[in-house]
Amino acid sequence: MADRKKQKRPFPNLPEGLKQLEQAILSSVDPERMLVKLLNIVRSNSESKLTEAIQGESTWRDIELGHFKTLVESVNDWIWEVDTFGLYTYVSPRIKDLLGYEPSEVLGKTPFDFMPDEEAERVRKVFAEIARNRHPFYALENINRTRNGDLIVLETSGVPYFDSQGRFLGYQGVDRDITERMKVKDELRKSKDKLQNILDTSSDWIWEIDLTGQHIYSNPRLLDLLGYQPDEFIGKKYFEFLHSEDLKEVEEILPRLISEKKGWHGWVLRWRHKDGSYRYLESSAKPILNALNEVVGYSGSDRDITERKTNEMALLAATQAAESANQAKDLFLAKMSHEIRTPLTTIVGFGELLEDADLTPEQKKYLDAINTSGSALASLINDILDLSKAETGKLAIRPKSFRLQTLISKLVATQEPQIEAKNLSVHIHINHDVPDLLVGDQLRIQQVLLNLLGNAIKYTDKGSINITVSVIEETDLRVLLDLSIKDTGIGIPKDLQEHIFKPFAQAPGAGTNNHGGFGLGLTISRSLAVLMGGSIRLESGEGVGSTFHLVIPLQKKKGSLSEKTCQQGKSSLWTGPPLNILLAEDNPVNSQFIKIVLENMGHEVTVAENGKVALDTLNAKTFDLALMDIQMPVMTGQDVLHVIRELEKITGKRLLVIALTAYALIGDQEKYLNMGFDGYLSKPFKAKELVNELVRVVKPRGPSL
Ligand code: ADP
Numbered sequence: 001m002a003d004r005k006k007q008k009r010p011f012p013n014l015p016e017g018l019k020q021l022e023q024a025i026l027s028s029v030d031p032e033r034m035l036v037k038l039l040n041i042v043r044s045n046s047e048s049k050l051t052e053a054i055q056g057e058s059t060w061r062d063i064e065l066g067h068f069k070t071l072v073e074s075v076n077d078w079i080w081e082v083d084t085f086g087l088y089t090y091v092s093p094r095i096k097d098l099l100g101y102e103p104s105e106v107l108g109k110t111p112f113d114f115m116p117d118e119e120a121e122r123v124r125k126v127f128a129e130i131a132r133n134r135h136p137f138y139a140l141e142n143i144n145r146t147r148n149g150d151l152i153v154l155e156t157s158g159v160p161y162f163d164s165q166g167r168f169l170g171y172q173g174v175d176r177d178i179t180e181r182m183k184v185k186d187e188l189r190k191s192k193d194k195l196q197n198i199l200d201t202s203s204d205w206i207w208e209i210d211l212t213g214q215h216i217y218s219n220p221r222l223l224d225l226l227g228y229q230p231d232e233f234i235g236k237k238y239f240e241f242l243h244s245e246d247l248k249e250v251e252e253i254l255p256r257l258i259s260e261k262k263g264w265h266g267w268v269l270r271w272r273h274k275d276g277s278y279r280y281l282e283s284s285a286k287p288i289l290n291a292l293n294e295v296v297g298y299s300g301s302d303r304d305i306t307e308r309k310t311n312e313m314a315l316l317a318a319t320q321a322a323e324s325a326n327q328a329k330d331l332f333l334a335k336m337s338h339e340i341r342t343p344l345t346t347i348v349g350f351g352e353l354l355e356d357a358d359l360t361p362e363q364k365k366y367l368d369a370i371n372t373s374g375s376a377l378a379s380l381i382n383d384i385l386d387l388s389k390a391e392t393g394k395l396a397i398r399p400k401s402f403r404l405q406t407l408i409s410k411l412v413a414t415q416e417p418q419i420e421a422k423n424l425s426v427h428i429h430i431n432h433d434v435p436d437l438l439v440g441d442q443l444r445i446q447q448v449l450l451n452l453l454g455n456a457i458k459y460t461d462k463g464s465i466n467i468t469v470s471v472i473e474e475t476d477l478r479v480l481l482d483l484s485i486k487d488t489g490i491g492i493p494k495d496l497q498e499h500i501f502k503p504f505a506q507a508p509g510a511g512t513n514n515h516g517g518f519g520l521g522l523t524i525s526r527s528l529a530v531l532m533g534g535s536i537r538l539e540s541g542e543g544v545g546s547t548f549h550l551v552i553p554l555q556k557k558k559g560s561l562s563e564k565t566c567q568q569g570k571s572s573l574w575t576g577p578p579l580n581i582l583l584a585e586d587n588p589v590n591s592q593f594i595k596i597v598l599e600n601m602g603h604e605v606t607v608a609e610n611g612k613v614a615l616d617t618l619n620a621k622t623f624d625l626a627l628m629d630i631q632m633p634v635m636t637g638q639d640v641l642h643v644i645r646e647l648e649k650i651t652g653k654r655l656l657v658i659a660l661t662a663y664a665l666i667g668d669q670e671k672y673l674n675m676g677f678d679g680y681l682s683k684p685f686k687a688k689e690l691v692n693e694l695v696r697v698v699k700p701r702g703p704s705l
Helices: 015-026 031-044 047-055 058-076 094-099 115-132 179-201 222-224 244-259 306-356 361-391 404-416 415-421 442-458 521-531 561-569 588-600 611-620 636-649 669-676 687-701
Strands: 078-083 087-093 137-145 153-163 169-179 205-210 215-218 266-274 277-289 295-304 400-403 425-430 436-438 466-475 477-486 534-541 545-556 580-584 606-608 625-629 658-661 681-682
Touching: 015 078, 058 078, 058 425, 087 205, 115 137, 115 205, 153 179, 153 215, 153 606, 169 534, 205 222, 205 580, 222 266, 222 277, 222 636, 277 306, 306 588, 361 521, 404 415, 404 425, 404 442, 404 466, 415 442, 425 436, 425 687, 436 442, 442 477, 442 521, 442 545, 521 534, 521 545, 580 588, 588 606, 588 687, 606 611, 611 636, 625 636, 625 687, 636 658, 658 669, 681 687
Parallel strands: 425 466, 580 606, 580 625, 625 658, 658 681
Antiparallel strands: 078 087, 078 169, 137 153, 153 169, 205 215, 205 295, 266 277, 277 295, 400 436, 436 545, 466 477, 477 545, 534 545
16 A cells, blocks of 8 residues: 555646545545546536536545535544555544544554554454455444543444445444443443342342242352252242241231332241251342332342341240249249248247246246247248248338337337347437438338347347447438448458348358358348338448448428327237127138137137138128138138128128238238228237237227227
């Protein structure tokens, strides 16, 4: 071609238009083809066009393009033509925008001249193959370098073209700049790769199903979860793998979700693993919608929670086992306490009755031993029940008004014999700023203080015990008190000081053999203190003595206590007229004891050995009061009371009924009073307690007694 370009001009003095034509022919890569074209133009186009060309007003190419010129030059794509050598014979002006070159700079060059070497090499091979067969080609992507060095991607399409004799002349075609599109495509590929990586490496099983329930996609995690390769699973329906119980749930819920176009979150279902076992999978999914906004399937992810679920179930089973063990313990305690209390009532009761009998000193000693052991056993049972109630939160606090001074002096009075026996001195010091009238559960405060004082006496062989009450904090309505009991006894080693508050814990030096006790007192005391919103604190040194502080918040009471409240807790003797009493009690020994106590007070007693007999007796005779055992054969005390109260709705009368129960664990006072009983006595009880309850129940009835 270079040789051809160097050819000498054969007609040096041609007019401008012909010179141009001559130039076009000579500079053409294929002058022969040019001449053919020229002849065609002469033959088919108007003479005037040729004249235009000869006069230099338009180029021969303009003439050739004719009325397509405007179109070719204005389309966004770059239009070109190459000859059989691959040299550009025509390029539309759009080349300037794409590659930055003027068309004249490009003519005579090949497309490969604008490509980086490696790319040129690649495209040349592809193109050679196409050109050999004179095939058209479409959308051949190739990278080009622009005039200023940038790389752009062109998409080239071309068709071979031939002269009228069918001779191959080259290719004509278009190039389109697809750099932007390629960038987008590249971004798309990158994000697709990213997504694929996530899908491949996710610890969740990611899936897609269509509306027939068929799996259309699954990531590889499926293998770990259910033992299947994704390929094995595609096409399978989810319901083949679901646990039958869960399948029912899915069949119920899924249609609704589909109709509402909703997904789900955290749905736990059991899937069958390839090995036959079931796995708990927690699933979340969203519906796939088509262009018409209809649900066509679901895509989502599942996570294996079998281990968590198994642990949860084990925990639940353990909790249930613990709960039922606890219930069994409660039941056992209730049963045992009932069984122990019933005979104990007799022992304590008859022991008490015998005290007034004429006994020899020897017999008196035996009786004392029986009475002491009976009381110890009764208090142990109370302690165990209290502890059990405190542990299960069944201990109730009942605040009432009381005098602190009275409470403490009574407390010390109950311990007088033990204090005297050990020759100890007890000092009470109540600071002057401590209010005397207070509101709190005096019985529980007494119980705690009694335990602390009892211990102080127990573990002190000589010296003194100081009871001090002081105010820690005070507001208009409330006061925080420190009630301390300080002894000069054996003391408690530092390392045991926390330990002794645990059930059955005792300091080795304070063994049961020497001092008695079961190691429950402090545990109960602390529980009670906490229940009352307070605490118990200890200061002690071995051999120096101990100080226990009960710190509790109490309400201050303005004014004075009513007569009735002040009298509460005092032992009373029966002073009223004799009563006609029905005693419903199935245990003959117990009923014998109670009957004797009541008859000694001057009352008339009729015994009924079960609930049914009690009702019959009540129908036949009028009574002032009934003592009703709860646990009775044929009809329980509760059932009898129910019938009595129902009948009273018709008769308009009201019988006073006192409940007797050995089930102190579950039957506390409040429960029975709420049931409609007027009074409550927990077995074993002393004659004094029976009288007190009679007085309490009968008194409010008025002046007739
Ligand atoms: P108990 O006195 O029935 O053994 P407690 O729970 O009341 O049970 O007391 C637990 C242990 O704490 C006692 O066994 C004893 O070792 C120790 N303890 C309690 N109070 C004192 C005290 N005032 N002095 C010395 N040791 C005490």
